[in-house]
Amino acid sequence: MIKFMFKCFVLCSVLLFGVLIGMQQANQGMIKMKGYNDPDLQGAFQVENDSGDVAASILGNEVTSQDLEKKQEQLEQIEAFNFFSQIGKQLAGIVSNGVSTILDMVTNWLSGLLE
Template sequence: MEVASFMGKCILACCVMFFGVLLGMQQANNGMIEMKGYQDPDLKAALSISEGDAKEASVLGHQIDLEEKQKELEQLEAFNLFSSAGRALADSVTNTARSLYDWIKEKTE
């Protein structure tokens, strides 16, 4: 019970810090604009999403086409050697641990 409480507090603290960093980046951007005294098109928001004909996002001023990224991810997910190898390794470790547990349980009964 104590471990679950500790993990919950850690996850909550990480989420608060993550959103604090994003808020800080946005505030720093607003501060830069206010220091200059005018709107500079070179200063971009930390994160902006526009929904038009093609959904696009901008992270720190770099344009990202979401549909293109989705197509790339679908192609990458078609076959990932490391993913399938990791899945096979995890299954074998799980089966080995389960059989070892069952064997030990039989011996102690």
């Protein structure tokens, strides 16, 4: 099982890396097709080192630790209470209990007929 998970992880990593390389190659092809270097046309994945600070951008969107913290806080607030999720859980419980009750009644009725 561990070998399988390791193989899946390696395969997914290789495929992700291949997608990023393909996007970078497509970007270089677009630059060659245009015939000049357009500063608006950026690479798929860029890492810049500005005076000791490392900044990453994916598809032109800057990725910073503050952005990740804000998104984490938003996810925590969203997961705090979700009205539709609560209704869905209650509906699932009602349906599950109803089906169990109906099955118990049918099995009791069938066992009564077979005796």
